[in-house]
Amino acid sequence: MALVVQKYGGTSVGTIERIRNVARRVARTYDEGNDVIVVVSAMAGETNKLVALANEMCEFPSEREYDVLVSTGEQVTISLLAMCLQSMGYKAKSYCGFQIPIISDSAFSKARIEKIEDKKIREDLKNGTIIVVAGFQGIDREGNITTFGRGGSDTSAVAVAAGLKADVCEIFTDVDGIYTTDPRIVPEASKMDKVSYDEMLEMASLGSKVLQIRSVEFAKKYGVVVHVRSSFNDNPGTLVMKEDADMEAVLVSGITYNKDEAKISVLRVPDKPGIASQIFSPLSHANIAVDMIIQNVSHEGFTDLTFTVPKTDFKKAVKIVEETSKDVGAGGVQSDENIAKVSIVGVGMRSHSGVASKMFQTLAQEGINIHMISTSEIKISCVIDLKYSELAVRVLHEAFGLAKKDVKAE
Amino acid sequence: MALVVQKYGGTSVGTIERIRNVARRVARTYDEGNDVIVVVSAMAGETNKLVALANEMCEFPSEREYDVLVSTGEQVTISLLAMCLQSMGYKAKSYCGFQIPIISDSAFSKARIEKIEDKKIREDLKNGTIIVVAGFQGIDREGNITTFGRGGSDTSAVAVAAGLKADVCEIFTDVDGIYTTDPRIVPEASKMDKVSYDEMLEMASLGSKVLQIRSVEFAKKYGVVVHVRSSFNDNPGTLVMKEDADMEAVLVSGITYNKDEAKISVLRVPDKPGIASQIFSPLSHANIAVDMIIQNVSHEGFTDLTFTVPKTDFKKAVKIVEETSKDVGAGGVQSDENIAKVSIVGVGMRSHSGVASKMFQTLAQEGINIHMISTSEIKISCVIDLKYSELAVRVLHEAFGLAKKDVKAE
Numbered sequence: 160m161a162l163v164v165q166k167y168g169g170t171s172v173g174t175i176e177r178i179r180n181v182a183r184r185v186a187r188t189y190d191e192g193n194d195v196i197v198v199v200s201a202m203a204g205e206t207n208k209l210v211a212l213a214n215e216m217c218e219f220p221s222e223r224e225y226d227v228l229v230s231t232g233e234q235v236t237i238s239l240l241a242m243c244l245q246s247m248g249y250k251a252k253s254y255c256g257f258q259i260p261i262i263s264d265s266a267f268s269k270a271r272i273e274k275i276e277d278k279k280i281r282e283d284l285k286n287g288t289i290i291v292v293a294g295f296q297g298i299d300r301e302g303n304i305t306t307f308g309r310g311g312s313d314t315s316a317v318a319v320a321a322g323l324k325a326d327v328c329e330i331f332t333d334v335d336g337i338y339t340t341d342p343r344i345v346p347e348a349s350k351m352d353k354v355s356y357d358e359m360l361e362m363a364s365l366g367s368k369v370l371q372i373r374s375v376e377f378a379k380k381y382g383v384v385v386h387v388r389s390s391f392n393d394n395p396g397t398l399v400m401k402e403d404a405d406m407e408a409v410l411v412s413g414i415t416y417n418k419d420e421a422k423i424s425v426l427r428v429p430d431k432p433g434i435a436s437q438i439f440s441p442l443s444h445a446n447i448a449v450d451m452i453i454q455n456v457s458h459e460g461f462t463d464l465t466f467t468v469p470k471t472d473f474k475k476a477v478k479i480v481e482e483t484s485k486d487v488g489a490g491g492v493q494s495d496e497n498i499a500k501v502s503i504v505g506v507g508m509r510s511h512s513g514v515a516s517k518m519f520q521t522l523a524q525e526g527i528n529i530h531m532i533s534t535s536e537i538k539i540s541c542v543i544d545l546k547y548s549e550l551a552v553r554v555l556h557e558a559f560g561l562a563k564k565d566v567k568a569e
Numbered sequence: 570m571a572l573v574v575q576k577y578g579g580t581s582v583g584t585i586e587r588i589r590n591v592a593r594r595v596a597r598t599y600d601e602g603n604d605v606i607v608v609v610s611a612m613a614g615e616t617n618k619l620v621a622l623a624n625e626m627c628e629f630p631s632e633r634e635y636d637v638l639v640s641t642g643e644q645v646t647i648s649l650l651a652m653c654l655q656s657m658g659y660k661a662k663s664y665c666g667f668q669i670p671i672i673s674d675s676a677f678s679k680a681r682i683e684k685i686e687d688k689k690i691r692e693d694l695k696n697g698t699i700i701v702v703a704g705f706q707g708i709d710r711e712g713n714i715t716t717f718g719r720g721g722s723d724t725s726a727v728a729v730a731a732g733l734k735a736d737v738c739e740i741f742t743d744v745d746g747i748y749t750t751d752p753r754i755v756p757e758a759s760k761m762d763k764v765s766y767d768e769m770l771e772m773a774s775l776g777s778k779v780l781q782i783r784s785v786e787f788a789k790k791y792g793v794v795v796h797v798r799s800s801f802n803d804n805p806g807t808l809v810m811k812e813d814a815d816m817e818a819v820l821v822s823g824i825t826y827n828k829d830e831a832k833i834s835v836l837r838v839p840d841k842p843g844i845a846s847q848i849f850s851p852l853s854h855a856n857i858a859v860d861m862i863i864q865n866v867s868h869e870g871f872t873d874l875t876f877t878v879p880k881t882d883f884k885k886a887v888k889i890v891e892e893t894s895k896d897v898g899a900g901g902v903q904s905d906e907n908i909a910k911v912s913i914v915g916v917g918m919r920s921h922s923g924v925a926s927k928m929f930q931t932l933a934q935e936g937i938n939i940h941m942i943s944t945s946e947i948k949i950s951c952v953i954d955l956k957y958s959e960l961a962v963r964v965l966h967e968a969f970g971l972a973k974k975d976v977k978a979e
Binding site for chain 2: 175178179209212213215216217218219220221223224225227228230231234235237238239241242243245246252253255257258279302303304
C-alpha cells in the first residue's frame with residue numbers, strides 16, 4: 160500500500176463528464192489498495208473567465224483581490240469531484256488551500272509555498288477518505304488567500320506529496336510524458352522513461368511546458384518522484400527523479416528551442432569595471448529579464464556585449480540600451496529579432512567530452528551560423544537565425560540518436 | 570460618524586456595471602464620514618449556475634461539498650467590488666466568511682451563525698479601510714465552509730451589524746421598502762416608514778419575501794435597526810426596529826396572503842386523548858409541515874379537525890390522512906386545494922378591540938365565506954376560497970385605512 164498524490168490539470172477536469180472520468184481513475188487507484196490525494200486545477204477556461212472579469216472591472220486589479228477571485232476556480236472543481244466520488248460510494252472530502260492549510264508567503268499571484276500541515280489530511284486518510292485538494296492556492300500567515308501562478312497546481316501537488324511523504328506524485332496531462340524534443344517539429348521524438356530533476360529544470364526553463372518549473376525545484380529539494388503521464392490512457396509516462404547511472408550513460412537527453420527572445424549587442428564598449436552594471440541596471444529597473452549574456456575578451460580596451468531579452472520587451476529594451484550606450488561611450492547598438500535559441504540538455508555531458516563540438520559540427524554541416532553560445536554543466540545553447548530553428552532541432556535530434564527505434568524493423 | 574453596514578443582493582451586483590454603481594454608493598457613504606462594511610451576494614444567476622453544476626454531477630450532492638461549491642459565488646463578488654473601490658482610490662479589503670471568521674454550526678446549507686469575530690475588521694476600519702464581506706457563508710468550528718440558505722446574505726449583514734454594534738444595517742433591494750400589502754394586487758399599497766420586528770416576522774413568514782426571516786430574528790435578538798431600501802434611488806425605505814408608540818397607535822400595519830397551502834379536514838374524529846398525535850405523527854414522519862390547525866368543541870364525543878399543508882405536499886398528505894382516518898375510526902376526510910390564507914398584522918391589535926370583528930364584517934360584506942380562523946397576539950388569519958383572495962386583500966386594505974394619501978389632493 161502506497162500513498163499516491165495525483166494531479167489533474169484543467170483539460171482533464173474541463174467538463175462534468177471528464178470529472179467523472181477522473182473520479183473513476185482515482186477510485187481505481189484507491190481500489191488497488193492505495194491512499195489517494197487528488198490535486199485539481201480549475202475547469203479549463205474558468206480561470207480565463209475570472210481573469211476577464213477582473214480586467215473588465217479595472218485596469219490594474221489589486222493582486223490580493225485578484226487571488227481571492229481566481230482561486231474560486233479550483234474550489235468549484237474540488238467540490239464537484241468530491242461529490243462525484245461520494246456518489247460512487249467512496250468517502251471523499253475536499254480541501255481548499257486555507258483548510259489544509261498550505262501556508263505560503265504573501266507574494267500574491269506568485270506566492271511560494273512555505274509549509275504544509277499534514278495533521279487533518281492524515282486523520283482523514285486513516286479512516287479511508289480520498290482527499291481532494293484545490294491546486295494553485297494557499298494562505299499566508301495573515302490569513303490572506305494566495306495563488307502560485309500559472310501551472311501552480313503542479314507545485315501544489317508536489318508540495319503536498321513532499322509534505323505527506325507520498326511515494327509518488329503523478330501529474331496527469333494531455334501528453335504521454337516528456338519527449339526528447341517537440342514532436343510537432345520532429346515526429347520521431349521519443350518519450351523519455353526517466354529524466355533527472357536538473358535536466359527537467361533546464362528543459363522547463365527552455366520552453367518545454369509540461370511542468371511548472373517551481374514544482375520541479377520543489378520535487379528536487381524534497382526528493383519527490385514525479386510521474387508525468389497521460390490522463391487519457393494507462394501507459395507509463397516519464398519519471399522525473401534523482402539522476403541515476405542510466406541517465407548518465409546517455410550523452411544528451413533532449414533538445415529544446417525558444418523563439419521568444421531577441422538579441423541586442425552593444426558594440427565597442429570601453430572595457431572598465433562597472434560597465435556591465437551600467438548597461439544592465441536600467442533594464443532591470445524597467446523589469447526586463449535579460450537571459451543569455453556574452454562578453455568576450457577585449458581588444459585595445461574595448462569589448463562587445465551581447466544579450467537576449469524577451470521579444471515582448473524588445474522595443475523598450477532597445478530604446479533603453481541606445482541611451483545607456485551613449486552615456487557609457489560605446490560604439491553603437493545592433494539588434495536582431497529574428498533569432499532562436501536551440502539547446503541540448505543532458506546530465507551525461509558532465510562525464511563526456513566532445514558534446515559541444517559535435518553540436519557545432521552538426522549545425523555547420525547544414526550551413527547554420529551560430530551567433531552566440533552559452534554553456535552550463537548539463538546544457539549547451541546556441542543562438543541561430545530564426546529561420547533555421549526547426550532544421551537545427553531536427554538535425555541535432557538525429558545526430559544525438561534520440562529518435563524512436565524503427566518500429567517496422569522489430 | 571457612524572458605522573454603517575450595507576447589504577446588496579444579487580440583482581444589485583448582477584453585472585460589472587452594477588457593481589460599479591454599488592461601489593459609488595458605498596464610496597459616497599464613506600465620504601459622508603462613516604465607517605462602512607458592505608455585505609454582498611453572488612452576482613444574479615451565478616448561484617443557480619453552480620447549483621445546476623452540482624445537480625448535473627449527481628442526484629444527491631453532499632451538503633458539505635455543496636456549500637464549498639455555492640460559496641464561490643459570493644467570493645467572486647467581494648473581490649470584484651474591492652478591486653473597483655481600490656481603482657476609485659479607496660482603501661478596501663475583501664473578507665470571505667472564514668477570514669473574519671463568521672462562525673456557524675455545522676448544519677450545511679442552512680447553518681446558523683454562532684459568533685462573529687470583530688478584531689481584524691475593527692483594525693481595518695481604524696485605518697480607513699472599507700470592508701467587503703461575502704454574504705451567505707461562514708465556517709464551522711472544524712473549519713468546514715457553511716452556507717446560510719437562500720437569502721442568507723441578509724442574515725450575514727444583520728449578524729455583522731450585531732457583532733460590530735453598527736448604527737444601522739441597510740438592506741438594499743429592488744423595492745423601495747416594505748409595503749402595507751402586495752402592490753401588484755392593491756396599487757394604493759403604501760410604503761411603511763417603520764415596522765416592528767414582530768410584525769416583520771409575521772409578514773415574512775406569511776409571504777412577504779423582502780427579508781430572510783432569520784435575519785429578522787437576529788435583528789430582534791440583538792436590537793439591530795434594519796433599513797430596507799432601494800438600490801436604485803436615495804428615497805428612505807422602511808425601518809425594521811423595536812416597536813414604539815407610533816406603531817402601537819396603528820390598528821393594522823399590513824395585509825398579507827398566501828396561496829401556497831391546501832386544506833384537509835378529518836370529520837367525526839372520536840374526541841379522546843392522543844387522537845391529534847395519532848393524526849399528525851405520520852405527517853411529521855413524512856416531513857410534511859402542517860401550518861394552521863383548528864379543532865373545535867366536540868359534540869357527542871366526536872369533533873372535526875382541520876389543518877393546512879403546503880400545496881406541493883397535498884396529494885401525499887391526503888393519502889396519509891385517509892389511512893390514519895380509518896385507523897382512528899373517523900367519519901371521513903375532506904380536502905380542498907382551492908383556498909387562500911389572508912392575514913392582517915399589527916402590534917396595535919394588542920391594545921385595540923374590535924379588530925377581528927371588523928375583519929370578519931369586511932369579508933362578509935363582499936360575500937366571502939370564512940373556512941378557518943386562527944389568531945395570534947398581532948395577527949388574524951382567515952382561510953377563504955382561493956378565487957376571493959385578491960378581493961379580500963383589497964377590501965381589507967381599504968377597510969383598515971392603509972392606502973396612500975391621495976397625492977392629487979396635496
